[in-house]
Amino acid sequence: MSIDRPAETPDILPRPDFHFTGEVGRTYQDSDPATFPQPVQPPKGAPNIVLILLDDVGFGQFSTFGGGVPSPTMDRLAADGLRYNHFHTTALCSPTRAALITGRNHHSTSFAGITELATGYDGYCCILPRNCGTIGEVLRQNGYMTAWIGKNHNTPTWETSAVGPFDRWANGLGFDYFYGFNAGDMNHWNPILYENKNLVPASDDPDYHLTEDLADRAITWVRQVKSIAPDKPYFLYVAPGATHAPHQAPKEWIDKFKGQFDDGWDAYRQKTIERQKKLGVVPADTELTVRSKGLPAWDDLNADQKRLYARMMEVFAGYGAQVDAAMGRVVDAVKALPDADNTIIIYIAGDNGSSAEGGLEGSLCENMFFNGFPEKWEDNIKAIDELGGPKHFNHFPSSWAHAMNTPFQWTKQVASHFGGTRNPMIISWPDQIKDKGALRDQFIHVIDIVPTLYEVCGVRAPSELNGIQQKPIEGVSFAATFDDGKAASKRKTQYFELALNRGLYHEGWMASAPSFVPWVPIRPEDWNPDEQVWELYKLDEDFSQAKDLAAKHPEKLRELQDMWWVEAAKHNVLPLDWRGTQRMNAEAMGRPSMVGGRTKAVYYEGQLALPDSACLPMLNKSWTITAEIDLPDAKAEGMIITHGGLEGGYGLYLRQGKPVFVYNFLSVDRPTFTAEAALPKGKATLVVDFKYDGGGMGKGGTITLSANGSEIAGGRLEKTVPIQFSLGEGVDIGMDTGSPIDFTYQLPFKFTGKIERVEIEVKPGH
Structure with missing residues (x-):
């Protein structure tokens, strides 16, 4: 294809130390003229890269993919580039992020869960192996300027204090500059932030909000480095905390949505799939899946519940609209730079599906969920006028999360179904993508981002990095789709697993085995995985996983189940561990401290x-x-x-x-x-x-x-x-x-x- 370029960079990084090769005499006067080691040059014409990753976003959340939250920044980039409607994550944040920056599966990178749930098995310890080098480190050693702005949830919790060690902080993972937080979520009014390794003093701005701060820092960094080194490419990774809980946003953003969700989550799902079909982001024959088991119908709620839950959704919509607008400011700054047309912007709407961790009745304090306590709407409605403000760590009910994932079943944490794993992705690259506004439907996984970027940048994935033999990249490039909408999908097989929610994609079929609902945080330890019920879907005929064919094709289901165990053994998925918040207790789990x-x-x-x-x-x-x-x-x-x-x-x-x-x-x-x-x-x-x-x-x-x-x-x-x-x-x-x-x-x-x-x-x- 036209944008393909041979990898001219070394197979072993770093490059050898400089050695003067001229003649050396007794003095400089009888020696060859001195030479200096020259800065590493990136491949000629290598593009800038802006990678935006939102948090806890459903497929049917933002308007660019048919949702009810306006996303003009995504709209602009989609009109100028490509939308991908078969892009997949791991169903949880830390695992997706580890896969995103390494090109390896989440268990291969030891991130089978969030850092706060780490256990002492190879696939579960949440210590990024040195043989899984990051794209930040590889690009940095190949002449790129690199920055990570926002959420870092890939540093072991026991390494996040002022004594480090710092080799698995963002700076140690190959990023020249870091500004953000080392946690799964963060208070947006009063955050704990770091600039590189240093604690950032609290802002004295009475209107401070984290989303705007992160956008400001991204803009400042990219302008600064391009002013200093206009000929060097940059890699800017922007990971705002939105729309992860707490759902906190300025009142003026929340008030824009007053009354817009009064008809509830069931009506929202119906309206969303109709918009999705009109936009073409789902096939015209896509079926709306049934409401996931255990979630209530909107019509079964009383008037006060409806009033509270509608307001919680208004808060969430304001929070989401604000972050897309803030990312728009980053995009505007990037497009104002001289080499804007040779800038790849990858905008991924979510590291997993929308979150059901607010429980069936919503939450004023998400930490209640992680401590195993349900909340009651009768208590929460007392704070209805304070939602989104600094007094609460609020989260909407699970049913709204399900609605955000329209047309799919289930939510974040459920890796067996696309409600947990399918996220919108938009890619813009004015210099190279000419099929502007088009849709791509190749099956892609988050591990495919790194090899795609390496290919289009002309960068080799090193076999040795910083003295460590590297695991092979497990993703496959989808760069061919930039030119060719009919390019064959290179990803033939992909396993999924998270806390025993299991799935396997293979050549158009999907076997799915859900286990535990995400709104129940404490799970029985006597569960038997062999009793798990598997479902089967033929995806080229069933975009939304609405028709379970397990009874009709038992032989195909058995084939995929057997393949799942092979993939599990290959990628450190075993031993299976389905415990929930029990694993949050670091002392009980014996994690390093x-x-x-x-x-x-x-x-x-x-x-x-x-x-x-x-x-x-x-x-x-x-x-x-x-x-x-x-x-x-x-x-x-x-x-x-x-x-x-x-x-x-x-x-x-x-x-x-x-x-x-x-x-x-x-x-x-x-x-x-x-x-x-x-x-x-x-x-x-x-x-x-x-x-x-x-x-x-x-x-x-x-x-x-x-x-x-x-x-x-x-x-x-x-x-x-x-x-x-x-x-x-x-x-x-x-x-x-x-x-x-x-x-x-x-x-x-x-x-x-x-x-x-x-x-x-x-x-x-x-």
């Missing part, structure tokens, strides 16, 4: 944003906090220590000189213990002692708050957080980064006295 085996830790003022994974485990046991402080007067204020934030945790602070301890039980309840009198000027020792009742996880206990040896407050905690305090916030000393533990103070709530030390002691077995 900066505090493993320790029962005491001492912190000093200025310790900020220590990740939860590097904090002493304080759940389901007794503990004591001892703070030695020095007060300038009797009205000292501010945070002494906090762990967590909006979604859960605790805080010890002073207000008008009075010690206060608050325990945030997953944002549902905040028992607070306050001293009656202020502490006087001078040195003081504050102690918070918690005696755990025992008898299992999440039980209660007794709090005692004392100052200088005298009890000043105390009482009962009737229940405690069982699995994790927070999704993205850890310990702060002397101020509060991220979101507040309660809403009685203003961030950063810097302590006005001096903190000499804070000691935490945990008492396992108590």
